[in-house]
Amino acid sequence: MDMKLEVVVIPVSDVDQAKNFYESLGWRLDADFAVSDDFRVVQLTPPGSEASIIFGTGLTTAAPGFVQGLQLTVYDIEEARQELLDHGADVSEIFHDAGGIFHHAGTEQRLAGPHPERADYGSFASFEDPDGNGWMLQEIKKRAPGR
Missing domain, CATH: 3.10.180.10 (2,3-Dihydroxybiphenyl 1,2-Dioxygenase, domain 1)
Structure with missing residues (x-):
C-alpha cells in the first residue's frame, strides 16, 4: 500500500x-x-x-513557531537560496554538518559552505516563517536508491 x-x-x-x-x-x-x-x-x-x-x-x-526542521529538497542549493532571498526570506548562509550525515538541531555542528565534495544530501540552508517555524533546504542532485 x-x-x-x-x-x-x-x-x-x-x-x-x-x-x-x-x-x-x-x-x-x-x-x-x-x-x-x-x-x-x-x-x-x-x-x-x-x-x-x-x-x-x-x-x-x-504554539506558533513550534514546528522545526521542515525540509525542502532542491537540486541547486545556491540557486534556491538566492530565489528565496529575492522573495524576501531571511535565509542562512549555506552550510554542511560536521558529522556529514544530516544537520543537527540548532546551529551547532554547522560548518560554513556547501559540503566540500558537494555530496548529495550534504548541503543545507535554513530560514523561518514570521512565527519562527523552521525550514531547511537540502541539496539533492541524485537520490539514493529506493528514494
Missing part, C-alpha cells in the same frame, strides 16, 4: 501574515476557507512539491 505525506499543519499566530509570507515565496495557494471566525483553513504548496502545508484558525493547539 502506498502512503504519501500530503499535508503538514503549521501553527501560526497571524493567518494573513503567514499566507502573505508563503505566497511571497512563490508557493501556490490551494485553498482559503473561512467557515467561521473560529475556523479557517489555508493550504499552500511549494513549487514542485506533492505535499502541502496547512495553517489557519482552530486547526492545532501547538
Whole structure:
C-alpha cells in the first residue's frame, strides 16, 4: 500500500501574515476557507512539491513557531537560496554538518559552505516563517536508491 505525506499543519499566530509570507515565496495557494471566525483553513504548496502545508484558525493547539526542521529538497542549493532571498526570506548562509550525515538541531555542528565534495544530501540552508517555524533546504542532485 502506498502512503504519501500530503499535508503538514503549521501553527501560526497571524493567518494573513503567514499566507502573505508563503505566497511571497512563490508557493501556490490551494485553498482559503473561512467557515467561521473560529475556523479557517489555508493550504499552500511549494513549487514542485506533492505535499502541502496547512495553517489557519482552530486547526492545532501547538504554539506558533513550534514546528522545526521542515525540509525542502532542491537540486541547486545556491540557486534556491538566492530565489528565496529575492522573495524576501531571511535565509542562512549555506552550510554542511560536521558529522556529514544530516544537520543537527540548532546551529551547532554547522560548518560554513556547501559540503566540500558537494555530496548529495550534504548541503543545507535554513530560514523561518514570521512565527519562527523552521525550514531547511537540502541539496539533492541524485537520490539514493529506493528514494
